[in-house]
Amino acid sequence: MGQPRHAQKEWWRSAVVYQVYVRSFADGDGDGTGDLAGVRARLPYLAGLGVDALWFTPWYLSPMKDGGYDVADYRAIDPAFGTLAEAEKLIAEARERGIRTLVDIVPNHVSDQHPWFRAALAAGPGSPERELFHFRPGRGRNGELPPNDWPSQFAGSTEPVWTRLPDGDWYLHLFTPEQPDLNWAHPAVRREHEDILRFWFERGVAGVRIDSAALLAKDPDLPDLAADPEPHPFLDRDELHDIYRAWRRVADEYDGVFVGEVWLPDAERFARYLRPDELHTAFNFSFLSCPWDAGRLRAAVDTTLAEHAPVDAPATWVLCNHDVTRTVTRYGREDTGFDFAAKALGIPTDPALGTRRARAAALLSLALPGTVYLYQGEELGLPEAEIPADRIQDPMYFRSQGSDPGRDGCRVPLPWVAGMPYAGFGSQQEPWLPQPVDWPSYAVDRQQRDPHSVLSLYREAIALRPLFGDGPLTWLPASDGVLAFARAGGVLCVVNLAPTPAELPAPARLLLSSGPLDEAGRLPQDTAAWLRA
Template identity: 90%
Template structure:
């Protein structure tokens, strides 16, 4: 089981890269105002270079009212003043590249902010105007237009709020997410042209790639039918006309040797693979692995399925354990239910952090040994847990649109701890961070972990440095006891992960490259521990 072997070249860097996700607002605060910024990232580039990552993916850093963590963009060609300036972004891209680190920016094509000039012009122009054709404005149903145009559900899990908002002039407008994020009309040529221009704008500034948010949602059935009566084909998910959009984007990217990674949540492997055809997206996030519970059989199935669905189109798989939207790995793996599902998130879920951390260390070695690209979310390399945010400090709209049932995503977005004895754990110097750091946060600080050879940070650094031993070839499963995952790669390196209760004997090997925890007295691999072996 595996993927086609490709001769590694500089242009193929993305096929086996380690990519680090930067949530700018919470990474490092350069000016001490409580908000992370580009100055903070620039100051920490040596840390990222020492970690050994190949690229940085920045969640949106554009001008935004921040009603949804920056995914409500008001201007793609302007950096939000809270983060810095366009000139500073250009310096960051160049300085990172000098250290061998490429930059990936985040584009949000499904919608814009309600403060975007296009939407403000549409509101001012009134019903039936050309300006409103860039969005989805419709009259309501009912005797007086008082009912929404259709029954579409919100894309925020658990939300019971409508995806339509009525204006005083009687028109309704569509927003699959918050009312502050009106959906664009991708049937309009101006929308397509604008986004191709945005791609060129950032490629011209030296970015190496683009992450595409909600990549399967852009196209809508022009009739906007009720989902209950027209479930197939889906009126706004994974519509066939989307592929023409991404083929045109691919032509733009090819002018600059740029790469794409799509956020594509689809249950159908064949439909998913269509986005990865050679003239469309280069890669897409693998959510089956991210949401999989800590179970050997389920993980093996997720790995096999992922590799199988990528093989026909020759695209590399991506491996992700957590990101800015999901519960942090050490917390999730320390719970009774180790899977991830937005619908089951709740306040006060019991967590065994010692257990979760042990499993997260093993999962790090598992993911970094697999063929393809690995994404590391900031703080994952520090073993940060999910934080419970006090009710009065939560900002995530997912919490409010679920009437408080969902704790939201702020718990995985808490500002990073850099220096244990500095104010606010070294995140910034003057103002309290925009989200509160929990008690004990300083114990995870970078400066402490750098001095500890057994820390999570030390493990990640050693693993990223040793990862080339696995090469870029296919994966071969090895015989192993129940509950144990064991596979080798073409260059001869082997990964073994023990999820069973009993210690597992290691296969024959010439030397051990790395283990996520100590072996037992008999040299066996304990439960929830992983090993990298040679020979």
């Protein structure tokens, strides 16, 4: 069996983790939907890229009302993707190539097709089955008003988070009506999820990504949302930490690792999730949403490292994921930050500028201490695709009445072979989301032959990344608009965001740059370089 590059027990502290959105990665059976057979066939590509682990977004049995984040059965693979036996083969085959597997758990809610919820609907008001969820009578004279005023967790949505049943009860769903929230105060809910963790650890997964990790616990009274709630009735409640301490005990039985999706502005409260007996890591969204600005990027790095230092947890760095406008498009716009509330169609972008900045950002993120998450297609420099309105599938679009374009634009199936139908994603049937006409120009086979492609840059950078070591970061003196830092391994990273070329530190040997230096050996604007001091 192959040994991962980070073979030490705490491999996750400095790993490169590749996010696989199965539906759009590779189509093995030609039906237009990505599947586990497609991933298995592309394992040589992933091994060649040099990643340490794969994180799979939900591959479970699901009606797909929210891209698989509405789970009907955590112990079954959705037939569109394959079978449980195939998942077990994929986990084992990846590990033979030195690549670990992380699965996605969605603990806040289940699908309305989950056996528990179907039983709750059948059992009626006041039944034990309904105690596993949040069923309540309505307000108003005849119970015609929702039990409280909580807002939807879908950006831009004005739809209520309560749905009324014909029997008069209302049930809570912070996301779509097809995603009823579980009652985490119920011991059966906790037991079930600990069993689910064991189920997947027993099948060889190395870790778990926890969706919406700060939303599980609710105030039992389900009060209205005050202007400045303290504590919040459903976000970041203290009861969560007991849940994750219990989860950690399960993970420790298997040397398993957690990464939490934790969107919190309070650094001290964020760090609580990363205490030694809770989650190992959590996603760093301040860096992901940061504009392409030297001062703000440095502040995001400093803040992130400071948040993690008190609990000795490694930081995570991510430029994009399955919910976020792709980096090339975002960095080519006038506003280079990311905000769910500000997403819109038709914002002008400069693809060449965005690509140059995305290449530099790749070297910046891979040089930072901690774990890097790479979303599929970022290593190809894919832009955001505009999806025709009649092909959009994301519920975020429909629940916002079209004001939010949704997330399908970053979920378009990958291009593998330029000369094949559908750019080699699958040759028999049109993909579930349409590919732009220029998609073949980004295809893997073309980029593999081009030493200057985005793919070649990522491969070389990931191969060189161990040179930075696992030590801290030290900022170096630099002119305005330039980020420069050294790592304990004696390797330097310089990123120039200023309009004028930047002098590189001397004496130093150039290891890699995101673009060519100028004729005087200086670093042009929107370019990054790695150097050996």
